[in-house]
Amino acid sequence: MKLGLLPLFIPEQALQNPEALVFSRLSFFSAILLSELKAFLGHKLPDVHCQTLLTLPEVLKYQPDVVLILSNSCDFAGVADWADNLKAALMCPVWLAGSHISHLPQSLPDTVDLGILGELELPVLQLLTLAFQAGGAHALTPQMYRKVPGVIYQQQGRMYSGAPAQELPELRAFPTPDLSAFQVLPAYFSAALRTARVNDSIFAQMAFPLTRKPRLYSVDYICDSMVNIVHHYQRYLSQCRLSPQVFRQVCSVFITDYQFVLQQKRLALIVEKMRALYLHHVCFLTVHMPVRAVTEETLLLLKSVNLQKVILSFGPFEHQEPLLPPCTAADLDRALALLKRFRVGVIGHFFVNPEAKTSRQQIFSTYVYLKANSFLFESLSHTVLGATPGLSLWEATAAQRKQRYSHWQQYPWASLSWEKLSPALPLAHKHLDKSFFQSVEKALNMLPTKPFVPPSHQEVILQNQAELVKAFAETYLFPEARILELVVDDTLALKPFLKDYHEIHQMHVKHGQLHGSLPQPVDVLVLVASVQSLRDPEKALKHALMGLKPGGVIYLSVLNPMFIGFIAQVLKWPARQSLTGYQVLKWFTDTTLINLLLGLGLELIHFKHVPASNIEQWRPTVEKLAKQFEQFGMQRISQYALYVQEINVLARKP
Amino acid sequence: MYEKYREQMSAKLQSMLKPEHQKILWVGDAIPQLEAHCIAEGREFVSVPSDIPWPEISRERPSLNLDLPEKHFDLLLVNHALEQAIDPERLLLYLRKYVQPEGMCFLVAFNIGHISTVVNLLTEGWSYQADGALRENHVRYFSNESLRYLMEQVGFDFVDEVVYQMVQNPALTKQLVQVMKNPYLGILSFIMIGRKVNTFPFIDFEEDTEKKAPQRRVPHRSEPSASPGS
Numbered sequence: 001m002k003l004g005l006l007p008l009f010i011p012e013q014a015l016q017n018p019e020a021l022v023f024s025r026l027s028f029f030s031a032i033l034l035s036e037l038k039a040f041l042g043h044k045l046p047d048v049h050c051q052t053l054l055t056l057p058e059v060l061k062y063q064p065d066v067v068l069i070l071s072n073s074c075d076f077a078g079v080a081d082w083a084d085n086l087k088a089a090l091m092c093p094v095w096l097a098g099s100h101i102s103h104l105p106q107s108l109p110d111t112v113d114l115g116i117l118g119e120l121e122l123p124v125l126q127l128l129t130l131a132f133q134a135g136g137a138h139a140l141t142p143q144m145y146r147k148v149p150g151v152i153y154q155q156q157g158r159m160y161s162g163a164p165a166q167e168l169p170e171l172r173a174f175p176t177p178d179l180s181a182f183q184v185l186p187a188y189f190s191a192a193l194r195t196a197r198v199n200d201s202i203f204a205q206m207a208f209p210l211t212r213k214p215r216l217y218s219v220d221y222i223c224d225s226m227v228n229i230v231h232h233y234q235r236y237l238s239q240c241r242l243s244p245q246v247f248r249q250v251c252s253v254f255i256t257d258y259q260f261v262l263q264q265k266r267l268a269l270i271v272e273k274m275r276a277l278y279l280h281h282v283c284f285l286t287v288h289m290p291v292r293a294v295t296e297e298t299l300l301l302l303k304s305v306n307l308q309k310v311i312l313s314f315g316p317f318e319h320q321e322p323l324l325p326p327c328t329a330a331d332l333d334r335a336l337a338l339l340k341r342f343r344v345g346v347i348g349h350f351f352v353n354p355e356a357k358t359s360r361q362q363i364f365s366t367y368v369y370l371k372a373n374s375f376l377f378e379s380l381s382h383t384v385l386g387a388t389p390g391l392s393l394w395e396a397t398a399a400q401r402k403q404r405y406s407h408w409q410q411y412p413w414a415s416l417s418w419e420k421l422s423p424a425l426p427l428a429h430k431h432l433d434k435s436f437f438q439s440v441e442k443a444l445n446m447l448p449t450k451p452f453v454p455p456s457h458q459e460v461i462l463q464n465q466a467e468l469v470k471a472f473a474e475t476y477l478f479p480e481a482r483i484l485e486l487v488v489d490d491t492l493a494l495k496p497f498l499k500d501y502h503e504i505h506q507m508h509v510k511h512g513q514l515h516g517s518l519p520q521p522v523d524v525l526v527l528v529a530s531v532q533s534l535r536d537p538e539k540a541l542k543h544a545l546m547g548l549k550p551g552g553v554i555y556l557s558v559l560n561p562m563f564i565g566f567i568a569q570v571l572k573w574p575a576r577q578s579l580t581g582y583q584v585l586k587w588f589t590d591t592t593l594i595n596l597l598l599g600l601g602l603e604l605i606h607f608k609h610v611p612a613s614n615i616e617q618w619r620p621t622v623e624k625l626a627k628q629f630e631q632f633g634m635q636r637i638s639q640y641a642l643y644v645q646e647i648n649v650l651a652r653k654p
Numbered sequence: 655m656y657e658k659y660r661e662q663m664s665a666k667l668q669s670m671l672k673p674e675h676q677k678i679l680w681v682g683d684a685i686p687q688l689e690a691h692c693i694a695e696g697r698e699f700v701s702v703p704s705d706i707p708w709p710e711i712s713r714e715r716p717s718l719n720l721d722l723p724e725k726h727f728d729l730l731l732v733n734h735a736l737e738q739a740i741d742p743e744r745l746l747l748y749l750r751k752y753v754q755p756e757g758m759c760f761l762v763a764f765n766i767g768h769i770s771t772v773v774n775l776l777t778e779g780w781s782y783q784a785d786g787a788l789r790e791n792h793v794r795y796f797s798n799e800s801l802r803y804l805m806e807q808v809g810f811d812f813v814d815e816v817v818y819q820m821v822q823n824p825a826l827t828k829q830l831v832q833v834m835k836n837p838y839l840g841i842l843s844f845i846m847i848g849r850k851v852n853t854f855p856f857i858d859f860e861e862d863t864e865k866k867a868p869q870r871r872v873p874h875r876s877e878p879s880a881s882p883g884s
Contacts, residue, residue: 360854364857562775570772637776
């Protein structure tokens, strides 16, 4: 018997926006769910051949005996037509499962033979067993499946249902997901894995069928699934001939549920087993975490198994929605600071209106926070939620829904999509209208975020920084030297690399001013890029030099404003360089920097020009410019200076 | 060169004033001729007082405690103040609350991509000057794109822009425009004109029942004075 699994994952959706994160699309998770079901059925009913199918031509080619459609509320609009077309073309029964039908059984379309409420495995197993006994799925009649728990169906215009759905009592022996379908999924780059069955988040509630009894997958299942994912990547990428180093940064495991980090004891065991299996050497982790679960202990544990990205979902501060973990501005501040310190990329998702009572002020205050801190996120997406079955917003609109929509097919299901606010979105708010949410969406879309940083890039940056600091320490530091560094950007700080060998104090440069108190006099004062971020460098340096011992040295590193790469940038001067986040306020050449230091009574020891690594790239531009300046009788350009990217100066306090 | 620029800019701004611009809030470099003209015409011309450290407004220092009525002014005139502000966005966001809902803004800023800056960079390497984009007290720099982006970020819809052209070395400029693909090499400064937006996130909660209305204060009328940046 052939079972066609239809996750309603629409390839065009992903292809239209190749930069979008696939795992923000709820429909994608139907495919994950089906990969679990496929493995389960393969284990229990080896005679049933399952295949995940994405398009109608694929279904027609496969010629299944029965089709199982998985649908959440966002893609429910097309289910009736899909079923109608499939039945017309294949004359086979069509079954429907997924989160939508679990939350709203009464919406079962009459073109579908039956619906499955809640978890899939046991009802599908029983239905397929019955189909074998009947001689095929087409021979199944309501009289045969009416007693299957969790099954609903329509007959003569009336809806019938059996006993509540049965769930697998425990997941210890659950086979690892069959990932073969993923190879054909477009824009596939992150294999998702759930480590528990529990509806503890808006995401879980919308993406997966209702689970009545929360259960955890075992440590063995989770680690075996990760191994399975790695093998899948190896098969999928075998022709690319990636080095182990690159493979490790491509092979991604995305943990979708909160229980992974909330079950601390289990997490410790998972990490231990992952390390024993050397999984941290072959893949990286992206983990969905509640904001308050971001702790130093958890990050230490997860970093040891190559955590690279964290997904933080949050709502307006002070919200009361139980499906969204509580979070305040202080919680986010703390979590973002920790994640920055651990060099973990943050993917943020803001649920704008989780409750019918969400106020403008709540949304506004969260927006203001995000605007001020957007640079701490690698990406920041948002969802304006419509009244969707399974959410409290659905209950809040019960009365008006009955008046407005006489039939389920009229309800604007497609507008419930998480990706873009539709004018047809059914809202649950009395005081907030669509135009307000449209302006919220416009404002959120304008928030600047950093470009997505591939893990490989993150690692290279870290390695480069470590090498630079090592070279610096070898050249300028002596054992047990005490250091004061003026830091403008924590990612450029020496402290994380040298704290085991030296006593390092930090003062921070913020908004053009020096913050923090001077320590007892130190041997070395270090300013990597920070002198350029001071509104009054002379005044600030004079103050900092009070913390330097007589005979102590000061090391400064600045960007050269004559570097051709920078001059080319000046002519474009992108918007971000005019805003607060851009740290450079003052520019120095070697002459002006040396004059500044001499003016402060320091003795110059030496200065160094660091040439650009890509000189050849700039040579044609530099030569063309020099020629034109000469041609128009301008002052001669020193071509040498245009290739210098950085200037380093060392001076001594007499 | 810049004396003439200041004179002509003042005249340009004067010509751009409309009858509905009766109440003007100004911040940045002094514009004495324009101020005198407005006062003579009976317009209200109020400056952000010179002893207020507006260039230092930031996340840590979010308020200027101005003794001015909110939603009062028809026009916010920002004359080379953005280049001096550590956080230009916050400065404008703070000042926009004094502009009436249908009010406008004129943002005047030097163009960092002017040919004089490029020549300065190539030959001297960002040598600070007495005036212009590389003025000694400047900490922020603007292109046409970044000024327009800033205006939209702080809740003013783009209406129009006026450019102040100052061509130096025309033949070289023409060549560089082609090499650098930047059409603004001959433009010394921009006046970006915007109209106040009143949708999210630029909303006033006093109209909601969610928050009390702010107290109205008596307008402060300043005498012509030099700004801290001039």
